[in-house]
Amino acid sequence: MNEPAAISAVLRTLADPTRRALFERVVGADEMTVAELTRGSGVTQGAISQHLKSLKQAGLVAERPEGRNVYYRAEPEGLGPLVDWMSHYGVFWRDRFANLRTLLKEIDP
Amino acid sequence: MNEPAAISAVLRTLADPTRRALFERVVGADEMTVAELTRGSGVTQGAISQHLKSLKQAGLVAERPEGRNVYYRAEPEGLGPLVDWMSHYGVFWRDRFANLRTLLKEIDP
DNA sequence: CCGATACATTAGCGTGAGCTAATACATTAG
């Protein structure tokens, strides 16, 4: 996928609150099954599968089938296009760089 | 606006390709009128005004009326919620930190 | 004044997104 399309895909995918919440839950855990993700989501299992399909196509999650379960995990590279796109507007980040600095130190002191 | 709503607004606003292109053009210049932004946009002036309204409500642009012209400029704080949201997933950035490091040095050597 | 210009707003149209309910398919349990 070329970059502009990737950016559109990531933004469009994360724009939906239900789907973003789903992604955040996947991020929080190492792996989760569809059934676990359905519980407490407020929507049907079918809807969850559809959202996971979108997230997968956007490169934000990956799946690992095991028996009749399918475990989903977050995919690091998925947010890459968004990071790259925002890097283009780095001039706007200056007010927020305290956060980034903290983050940098925490990861690579 | 509370933070979750702000994130949704920013993501939803930037998800549309036409609107994102509009934002990128505003970022590229200091200020632009609606007529200038309409030229080469591929859509009607009315559509541009609608998109600018969305961008304004998301906090991504600001306006400065002057006579019968209205000058639009990019608004730094608008991307803040998105930066904050992504900071939460800093664990995913490691592959991309070269870019951020470069950016940091460039701004505060 | 009066026509032209710049922008905003509205109604209406077409399209796509998200949801449910139902179904299909594979796997496990008994």
Added chain:
DNA sequence: CTAATGTATTAGCTCACGCTAATGTATCGG
């Protein structure tokens, strides 16, 4: 084998979105 469980897929509904065309409003020029 049969029933139950986990997941994906589909059809169909509703609704919001982006667009155009048209109109409204204010400002500038002659």
